[in-house]
Amino acid sequence: MNERRKLILSMVAAVPVSVVASQAGEAADNNVKDVVGAWTTIHTSPVGPFRELLVFSAGGGLTETNTLLHTNSQLALFAQFGLPLPAAVNASDGLGNWRRLGPNEVEVVFRKLLFDEHGAHLGDFRAQGRVRLDGGQIVAEWDSLRIETLSSGAFEVGPATSQGVRIE
Numbered sequence: 001m002n003e004r005r006k007l008i009l010s011m012v013a014a015v016p017v018s019v020v021a022s023q024a025g026e027a028a029d030n031n032v033k034d035v036v037g038a039w040t041t042i043h044t045s046p047v048g049p050f051r052e053l054l055v056f057s058a059g060g061g062l063t064e065t066n067t068l069l070h071t072n073s074q075l076a077l078f079a080q081f082g083l084p085l086p087a088a089v090n091a092s093d094g095l096g097n098w099r100r101l102g103p104n105e106v107e108v109v110f111r112k113l114l115f116d117e118h119g120a121h122l123g124d125f126r127a128q129g130r131v132r133l134d135g136g137q138i139v140a141e142w143d144s145l146r147i148e149t150l151s152s153g154a155f156e157v158g159p160a161t162s163q164g165v166r167i168e
Contacts, residue, residue: 037056
């Protein structure tokens with residue numbers, strides 16, 4: 001009987017500890033949950049400003065699209081940077097992930113598929129950066145913007161910065 005009483009007492013004592021630990025974990029994640037949702041941003045980049053939409057899902061997924069490199073962009077500026085890409089380049093929407101780095105800061109990585117004017121796959125565009133929550137805004141520093149071609153290797157085309165607000 002004494003052993004059973006000790007077991008019950010130890011279980012009862014463990015409940016408050018697990019509740020506190022659970023609440024601490026939730027509190028630590030609350031600052032990250034603020035990033036979940038849809039945002040509109042303006043980029044400052046070597047090719048000039050452009051608009052981007054980012055959607056952060058609760059599970060860590062990310063969806064991206066922008067006004068510079070999209071399904072009908074026919075973008076012809078890569079030759080200006082000496083990149084061996086055709087005169088017209090289109091891209092898919094961006095798909096990727098995000099994860100918490102610390103209070104009010106997440107890391108983001110996404111990819112877009114690149115296509116020529118005839119729809120042939122050329123390679124990928126890969127973006128990686130840090131997004132910081134600052135009041136009701138997000139501020140991003142994209143430290144790696146990379147074109148990874150199927151035929152000519154990989155080329156860095158960044159960095160860039162952006163900031164924006166939640167879509168209301």
